Amino acid sequence: MIFKIEKKLENSLGRVGVLETPHGIIETPAFVAVGTKATVKSLNPEQVKDAGVQVVLGNTYHLYLQPGDEIVRDAGGIGKFMNWSGPTMTDSGGFQVFSLGVAYGKDISKITKITDPSLLIPERFDDSDAPRLAKIGQDGVSFKSHLDGSIHYITPEKSIQIQHNLGADIIFAFDECTSPAEDLRYQEEALERTHRWAERSLAEHRKLLLSHGSHTNLNVVNESNIAYAEESTISGVGPALFGIVQGGREESLRKKSAEFIKSLDFDGFGIGGSFAKEDMSTAVKWVNEILPEEKPRHLLGIGEPEDLFMGIENGVDLFDCVLPTRLGRNGTIYTKSGKIIISNTKFRNDFMPIEKDCECYTCKNYTKAYIAHLFHGKEMLAGTLASIHNLYFIVNLVKKIRQSILDDNFFEFKNEFLETYLK
RNA sequence: GCGUCGGUGGUAGAGUGGUCAAUUACAACAGACUGUAAAUCUGUCGCCUUAGGGCUACGAAGGUUCGAAUCCUUCCCGACGCA
Numbered sequence: 001m002i003f004k005i006e007k008k009l010e011n012s013l014g015r016v017g018v019l020e021t022p023h024g025i026i027e028t029p030a031f032v033a034v035g036t037k038a039t040v041k042s043l044n045p046e047q048v049k050d051a052g053v054q055v056v057l058g059n060t061y062h063l064y065l066q067p068g069d070e071i072v073r074d075a076g077g078i079g080k081f082m083n084w085s086g087p088t089m090t091d092s093g094g095f096q097v098f099s100l101g102v103a104y105g106k107d108i109s110k111i112t113k114i115t116d117p118s119l120l121i122p123e124r125f126d127d128s129d130a131p132r133l134a135k136i137g138q139d140g141v142s143f144k145s146h147l148d149g150s151i152h153y154i155t156p157e158k159s160i161q162i163q164h165n166l167g168a169d170i171i172f173a174f175d176e177c178t179s180p181a182e183d184l185r186y187q188e189e190a191l192e193r194t195h196r197w198a199e200r201s202l203a204e205h206r207k208l209l210l211s212h213g214s215h216t217n218l219n220v221v222n223e224s225n226i227a228y229a230e231e232s233t234i235s236g237v238g239p240a241l242f243g244i245v246q247g248g249r250e251e252s253l254r255k256k257s258a259e260f261i262k263s264l265d266f267d268g269f270g271i272g273g274s275f276a277k278e279d280m281s282t283a284v285k286w287v288n289e290i291l292p293e294e295k296p297r298h299l300l301g302i303g304e305p306e307d308l309f310m311g312i313e314n315g316v317d318l319f320d321c322v323l324p325t326r327l328g329r330n331g332t333i334y335t336k337s338g339k340i341i342i343s344n345t346k347f348r349n350d351f352m353p354i355e356k357d358c359e360c361y362t363c364k365n366y367t368k369a370y371i372a373h374l375f376h377g378k379e380m381l382a383g384t385l386a387s388i389h390n391l392y393f394i395v396n397l398v399k400k401i402r403q404s405i406l407d408d409n410f411f412e413f414k415n416e417f418l419e420t421y422l423k
Numbered sequence: 424g425c426g427u428c429g430g431u432g433g434u435a436g437a438g439u440g441g442u443c444a445a446u447u448a449c450a451a452c453a454g455a456c457u458g459u460a461a462a463u464c465u466g467u468c469g470c471c472u473u474a475g476g477g478c479u480a481c482g483a484a485g486g487u488u489c490g491a492a493u494c495c496u497u498c499c500c501g502a503c504g505c506a
Contacts (some may be wrong), residue, residue: 036459057458095458110457133460146460177458244458272458301458322459329462330455345452376450383462 001009001170001233001240001267003028003296003317009405013288013315016405019296021087021240023079026054028296029312031303031398032089032320033391037062038072038082041325042120042383043391045084050361051391052399055169056084057320058402060162061093061154069165077157077167088168092159092201094244095301097141098177098274101134110301112180112276136193156200159243164168164208168239172270173201175244178202180276187248194246195260202241202264209238233267240267241299245287249279268296271316275302281310288315305334305397305421309414312401324394326342328387331375337420342386347372360392361385 002020009015019026033040033048036059039050048056058078063069075081079088101108133144140155160175175194178187233240243266247253261269269291271284284299291297295319302308303321311319324334330344335355340347342354353363354371362371362385374382397417404413 032458034459041459042462059459062459089458089460093458096460099458100460104460163500172458175458270458275457277457281492298458318460319455322461323457326456326459326461326463330463330464332456339453341450376464380462387462 003268003294005294007406009313009410012313013285014313014405014410015315016402017296017317019317023085023087023169027402028088028317029398029402030054030318031317031395032057034320034322034325036081037066038078042329042387045082046086047361047388048391049086051388052395053391055087055089057089057091057095058166058168059091060159060166061096061143062109063166064162065147068087069162070292073165073167077365089170090163090166090168090172092163092172092174093154094172094175094272095177096143097134097136098179099230100143100146101136102179104132104134105130108179108181110274112274140326142372156197157204160201160204160208164238168320170268171239171241173198173241173243175246175272177272177274178246178248179274180249180279182248184250187250187253191247191257192251198243198261198264202243202266205241212237240265242270244272244300246271246272248273249276249283251286254283254286255290262291268298270298270300272300280307281314284311284314284316304392309401309418316327318399324390325387328390329383331386333386334390338423341374342368342372355387357388360389362389
């Protein structure tokens with residue numbers, strides 16, 4: 001994997017670049033489509049590609065449970081398995097530590113409102129007896145499968161082994177995504193754990209890369225082995241590994257984490273965590289001011305339009321988010337003047353496309369009335385057409401932002417877009 | 424004509440003396456969703472309301488009862504059976 005910066009955004013951390021992977025290039029900043037179970041829900045790869053998507057992200061935990069990482073390996077890797085010829089990434093399962101752990105069965109997720117009382121009273125989250133599907137153990141996490149209840153213990157080593165089997169171009173270290181509602185003491189403890197896991201992820205990754213070649217001293221970290229490992233990620237023998245910065249909403253912890261993860265020899269970085277919306281830009285800025293400029297940064301799981309502007313301005317190169325496809329399937333559609341719920345009564349006889357100047361397949365061929373009809377009828381095509389538009393909308397927005405940096409009018413574009421979008 | 428069974432909110436369909444403005448499902452309406460436990464979930468769903476309550480309702484009209492969607496009488500309507 002090779003990353004080149006083409007242009008920087010003046011007086012900020014933002015930049016435009018190109019990321020070369022064994023399966024093709026990614027022009028950054030870029031929006032990564034989420035394909036958790038080796039499929040971008042409701043879309044076939046051709047539709048994903050036509051929406052302008054450059055790279056797809058699968059999930060370690062989900063693919064390990066089903067169909068099993070060895071099946072994906074034997075199929076020729078995640079890309080070949082799912083018939084996606086472009087670049088691929090896999091998340092480590094670290095997010096499931098959170099979503100199936102403390103967040104399980106609760107009304108907390110990736111983004112929390114800062115007014116949420118749970119943020120003000122961290123003690124309320126001392127509910128270790130609450131049912132959850134993920135529990136953090138001594139050196140890993142035990143998961144109770146949501147599919148059949150079976151227990152699986154995932155360590156950093158295991159996550160990396162699975163990801164090597166899945167065979168994506170870019171993989172992530174195993175981390176713990178924490179809730180912003182956790183108190184400082186827990187954030188510190190979790191961060192220490194994530195850092196230890198980062199080292200172990202990297203060590204396992206090196207070991208696996210070297211085992212692909214003829215190197216004999218697999219456990220020795222020397223210049224020759226490191227050089228070989230780097231070469232492997234370029235040739236496609238093995239994936240590139242991104243380390244993940246955590247640290248919650250605390251400035252000192254975020255910076256400490258960025259410094260630590262930076263000190264390890266990762267190919268790039270992920271910025272993780274469950275944020276209060278208001279905290280996100282500062283957290284990203286703290287981190288990206290520290291991370292080495294020459295390596296790519298991925299803001300994990302973030303993707304509302306206003307977040308994309310924020311992230312790019314603050315030096316983020318890659319985003320992934322379930323929103324375009326999940327919202328699409330659930331009937332919410334992005335437009336330049338905000339999100340609409342297409343099943344609403346007012347669209348039932350609206351025979352215009354979602355956006356008349358949109359170039360996506362959905363807008364070029366269908367009316368709002370028809371899509372509203374499909375949702376009311378619970379037809380499968382409803383989610384597909386809405387996902388196509390939403391994915392195109394978000395992917396294309398990032399492309400436009402990229403172009404605006406190249407054209408030296410990022411801030412004008414940002415103001416103009418957000419003024420209309422946020423009403 | 425006689426007999427039997429039935430008529431419940433937009434629909435289907437529970438309820439068969441008080442806890443019933445009426446279970447439930449569907450439809451309808453509104454909303455939520457940020458490294459996917461998610462083609463999922465939440466709320467509203469007779470009318471009025473200063474949200475305490477008030478009013479009108481289970482085919483229609485009477486009646487029994489402290490109290491009726493629930494029991495009785497007559498009528499109307501539907502299905503089936505016998506003539």
